[in-house]
Amino acid sequence: MGVVVTLDEGHSDPEASLTDLVRLVAAGMERVNATILSRTGSDVAMIPEVANHLIAxxxxxxRPILTLACADLCGYGAENREADGAVKLAAAVEFMHTATLLHDDxxxxxxxxxxxxxxRIKWGNEASVLVGDFLxxxxxxxxVEVGSLRALDIxxxxxxxIAEGEVMQLTAAKNIETSEDEYLAVIRGKTAELFAAACEVGPVLAGRPDAEQTACRAYGMNLGIAFQLIDDVLDYGGTSAALxxxxxxxxxxxxxxxxxxxxLRRGTDEERAFWRRTLERxxxxxxxxxxxxxxxxRHRALDDTIERARHYGDQARAALDPFPNGPMKIALLQVVDFCIARAH
Amino acid sequence: MGVVVTLDEGHSDPEASLTDLVRLVAAGMERVNATILSRTGSDVAMIPEVANHLIAxxxxxxRPILTLACADLCGYGAENREADGAVKLAAAVEFMHTATLLHDDxxxxxxxxxxxxxxRIKWGNEASVLVGDFLxxxxxxxxVEVGSLRALDIxxxxxxxIAEGEVMQLTAAKNIETSEDEYLAVIRGKTAELFAAACEVGPVLAGRPDAEQTACRAYGMNLGIAFQLIDDVLDYGGTSAALxxxxxxxxxxxxxxxxxxxxLRRGTDEERAFWRRTLERxxxxxxxxxxxxxxxxRHRALDDTIERARHYGDQARAALDPFPNGPMKIALLQVVDFCIARAH
Structure with a gap:
């Protein structure tokens, strides 16, 4: 069953679409942030310095917000004796993300x-690689402390x-023959997979049936693809004229x-020569x-990328159909708007 | 109870001290190698290429040999229904080691x-970082497939x-004020910890009591320290005159x-100036x-480093005291000789 929610994609402030979700998970996120802070601690002073430079x-x-939200959506709440589980997994997801950023740099x-x-500029490539490994x-x-083998597996x-997606991107980089499918495979790996996993562990912790795990995973995967496509648009300044x-x-x-x-697909020979010179060489x-x-x-390439992002956004929304309406579900639907509205 | 074993530290061929152990775990290592090969597989062609360049x-x-040997020492054998556990953990240990080497480069x-x-020379820093992450x-x-939370924890x-040890080394690098204790903390982390963990998971898989886990861990830790100290000596050509x-x-x-x-501790001011110019600057x-x-x-620094390695080697041997004599224990004692004899 679908649910009708007022969407406001032409939002002047995309952050407003995040407000409800941020408020709903605020208590949990306070504990996630405390966990992040304590787990970057080390007697080796350079580790918290480098980690907190990025985290702070x-x-x-x-991503950790999504973990808490999906756990809550599936009934894993403060009354759970192991309520720490969602907090620790959320912090773990953020550490995986931070490690990826350090290595990406x-x-x-x-x-x-x-x-x-x-x-890497401030402390060197060495520190970025090694602190990423530490995180x-x-x-x-x-x-491991949470103790769910299924969550560990995911x-x-x-x-x-994620690593496969990044290596795929290396191989695709500078190759102007890259197809749309190949590009989607890259971003499914490098970006969307962590969104999907962050969401999927929620129902796993709550001990919910496979169908809900599949639903949360599909929500995260499609949201992650939409998020990355909008990032790609933003890298060219979005649709606004101001850079x-x-x-x-x-x-x-x-x-x-x-x-x-x-x-490239719609371009002239002259344009291909331009991309070949600028991107390949x-x-x-x-x-x-x-x-x-x-x-x-000229080729409406940014607008059409946003159109693709909307398509994945719709799929992310539809993935939540199995869940009954409620504040958390509505907040998760709004996150899709947040991701897409950033492009304007 | 100790055990008397004929030690032959002046061995002309250090590899001979490894022969018994290699033979005892040969069947398991064949499966470890097959596992390593299959788990470096990926649709992203660059991943097996880079991984196998180093692994092959x-x-x-x-390290994986030690995992199989310590599991066997503790009675975890082929008759175990989950005998795959030691093989998979051994392969995991080798992957952790390979990832460290890729990132170290x-x-x-x-x-x-x-x-x-x-x-990193052949495929670039990017590939080394990312394939390390993949491994x-x-x-x-x-x-996770093995399913032992205790082994996962270790x-x-x-x-x-390991990452902490490497970062510590970054901090200590080029600092000629580094003390012997600080240096030992570095190599406990960057090298000995993985030896210790590789050994400790053996008794964990076999479901043996804490005392045996502690013993295997101590064996691995001390062996790892000795191993690294000898590596340090070898980096200056060992004790042989030929470089x-x-x-x-x-x-x-x-x-x-x-x-x-x-x-440095025994050196003159002139020598300190030499080290400052060559190592710090x-x-x-x-x-x-x-x-x-x-x-x-002049300061017998290489000989005395070997002397320290012997000391840790003795502690590694002593750690195995709780285990009854037998071919596997004797082979593990010989490995200590192997590690030290390499310096000659």
């Missing part, structure tokens, strides 16, 4: 992350799928994202980013 | 590994301790290892390695 720099903690040779100088280890320790499988900061990072790194795949000239944006607009 | 290049697989900016060009994920998946804790290949890597990377710590000149070797010999 914000980010919305969307080394892989992408990024200078900035979340508006701050990247850890991954701590994530697994927390999962999250450890996610760890390998914000960090616009063009993917372009400068030669990353083939969906807007590029769509523009990374031979960049003054004005190339403006030229890239003009080509993307 | 040899290495004695000492990035951290150390190494060009060579096991006599072959390092993966770590696969290691945890195998542990190995996930080891993952964080083999790769001699001086630690020196060129500015790594403060025990031979250096000992030489990495300002190397022609003939510096020969000069370093001369200083190390």
């Amino acid at each position: 720099s914000g980010g919305k903690r969307l 080394v892989v992408d040779e990024s200078d900035m992350r979340r508006g701050r100088v990247a850890a 991954l280890g701590q994530a697994f320790r927390m999962m 999250l450890s499988a996610a760890a390998t799928v 914000g900061k960090n616009v063009g990072d993917d372009f400068r790194e030669g990353k083939i994202t969906l807007p590029i795949v769509l523009a 990374e031979d960049l000239e003054e004005g190339d980013l403006q030229q890239a944006l003009a080509i993307l607009r | 290049s040899g290495g004695k697989r000492l 990035v951290v150390d900016e190494s060009d060579m590994r096991r006599g072959r060009v390092a993966a 770590l994920g696969q290691a945890f998946r195998m542990m 190995l996930s804790a080891a993952a964080t301790v 083999g290949k790769n001699v001086g890597d630690d020196f060129r990377e500015g790594k403060i290892t025990l031979p250096i710590v000992l030489a 990495e300002d190397l000149e022609e003939g510096d390695l020969q000069q370093a070797l001369a200083i190390l010999r």
Whole structure:
């Protein structure tokens, strides 16, 4: 059974769509944040320094929020004797995400992350690699403490799928022949899998039947794909004419994202030559980013990427059909709007 | 009760001390190797390529051998219905080790590994980081399949301790004030912890009492320390006058290892200035390695490092006292000789 919710995709403030969910999980997230803080602790001073540089720099903690929300949606609440389980798994999910960001910075040779100088610039590639490994280890320790082999199975499988997605991206990078399907396989791995796993462990902890696990997983997977597609659009400044900061990072790194795949498919020989020079050979000239944006607009590549994101967003919403209506479900439906409204 | 075993530390071929153990676990190791091969498989072609470049290049697989041997020592044998457990944990231990090597190459900016060009040179830092992450994920998946939360606890804790040890080494690197205790803390983490965990999961799988887990852990920990100290000596060519290949890597990377710590403690002001220039500032000149070797010999720093290794080797042997004499115990005692005899 579907549920009718007033959607407001043309929201002027996308954060407003997150407000309800953030409020509903606030108590749990306070404990998640305390857990994150205590588990980055180490006698080796550099570890909390590097970890907290990234963790304290914000980010919305969307993934651990989803873990708490899906656990709650499935009836795993404060009355559970093992209510710590959701908190620890949520913190573990955030650590897996942070480890990925630290390792990504080394892989992408990024200078900035979340508006701050990247850890690898401040402490070196070494520290980013090793503190990422430390956080991954701590994530697994927390999962082991929770003691659910099924949750461990889901999250450890996610760890390998994420790495596979990232390696796939390496292989696809700078290859302008990348197809839409190949690109979707990359983002399913590198981004959507952790969203899916973060959601799936909720019903697992609550001991709910397979159908609810499948539903939460499908919600997270589709939400994650929509989230990444909008990120790709935002990297070219979204649909607004004004260019914000960090616009063009993917372009400068030669990353083939969906807007590029769509523009290439519809492009002229001259445009292909342009992408080949800029993305494959990374031979960049003054004005190339403006030229890239003009080509993307000419082929409606950003708008159509948002259209694809809407499609996955619809599937994410539909995945929650099996759950009865209620504040948590409505809040989870609104998160889909949040993810998509960011592009405007 | 102790056991008297004929020790032959002046062995002309250190590998001979390993022969018995290798033979005793041969059947299990065949299954471990098949597991390693199948678990490096991925549709993403670069993953098995990179993983097998390192895994197939040899290495004695000492860590997984120790897991099988300690499991067997504690009565976990082929008759166990879940005999796959030791095989999977052994493969997981080797994957953790391989992931560490891949990440170490990035951290150390190494060009060579096991006599072959390092993966990061052939496929880039990105591939080394990400394939390491993939192997770590696969290691945890195998542990989850085995289903022992206690073994998961031991190995996930080891993952964080290893990372801590490596970060500690970063901090200590290029600091000629590093004390012997600080250096021992580094190698307990970066090397000995995985030996200890590899051994400890044996009795855990066999369902043996805490005392045997403690004994196997102590054996592995002390063996690991001895192993690393001898590695440090080998990096300066061991005690033989002839210099083999790769001699001086630690020196060129500015790594403060025990031979250096000992030489510094006994050195003159002039020598301190030498170490400060070469290790701290990495300002190397022609003939510096020969000069370093001369200083190390003058202070008997290599011999005394071997003496320390013998001490830990003795503790490793003593740790096995609780176990009755038998072929597996004798083979494990011989491994200590193997580790130390390599220095000659």
